[in-house]
Amino acid sequence: MQQGCVNFVFMGIKRKTKSVTTVLNIFEASHDAKSVVSLITLVKNEMNKTTVYRILDRLEQDGLIHSFNGKDGLKWYAKCNGCTSHKHFDTHPHFQCTKCDKVECLTVDISIPNIKNHNIETADILLMGQCEACCS
């Protein structure tokens, strides 16, 4: 018979393992985005890097976190601020600090013009500059 986790009734996470809890707690603790590389380092004593990649995949499938590419092309994940699994701002812009590399989800809305003869579906927008801490 088909099994399912009480908390996550979607398609990704089916069992609430210790590793899943650890990763989720990290995203709850601060809403800043995290690169996969930094996450792997952060939990290297608790789980294997393959496990990290697989958990992030499943959490994203369930809409609990979302992913995007940082300025170097590396993959980042974040639990976005105002979004829930019910009301999800599909494409919000991100900001990456050029000094400290910190990445934030932005709640601003950037309007995309129509492009002649093109059907635009989504937009990946990464703003770069100095974050609050690095501004002063």
Place this chain on the structure above:
Amino acid sequence: MQQGCVNFVFMGIKRKTKSVTTVLNIFEASHDAKSVVSLITLVKNEMNKTTVYRILDRLEQDGLIHSFNGKDGLKWYAKCNGCTSHKHFDTHPHFQCTKCDKVECLTVDISIPNIKNHNIETADILLMGQCEACCS
């Protein structure tokens, strides 16, 4: 005594080699962006992949081409349409087709709002959807 190429008096390209000419001709032939991977395949009988990477680096230093990351995080290069080394639209958005993967430089201007307590310097914008050929 310091040497310098007649055509490129910047800091990147100093000698107009056969390989440099080959790569430049590809960018002249069509203004669509090219991924490094596809360029390497395209010229694999004429030069080594290391040479491709190095030539692209130098051409970008000279402002003859520009680079950005495609939707998979891979590096793409293009000779932009309206830009010259004198008048360069530093940050224009790009479009990548989700069906055929083709990438185009866009000339539209997307206005970036101010972000409180942040100093925005540049924006990487990648629009995705169907290109003209794939729309119909």
Place this chain on the structure above:
DNA sequence: CTACTTTCGCAACTCAGTTGCATTAATGAT
């Protein structure tokens, strides 16, 4: 507790991009 099946660890792999070094070739000077 048991049986079922998801998840994990590990090792090996893929692939984009880089580096060091010996060799080749473009260029200015003669």
Place this chain on the structure above:
DNA sequence: ATCATTAATGCAACTGAGTTGCGAAAGTAG
């Protein structure tokens, strides 16, 4: 045209992010 200088190239080895296959471990329903 030839030479000397040094930029540019080829090659092989490497790095680092991300993936895959498989046997072992651990959630969960009953």
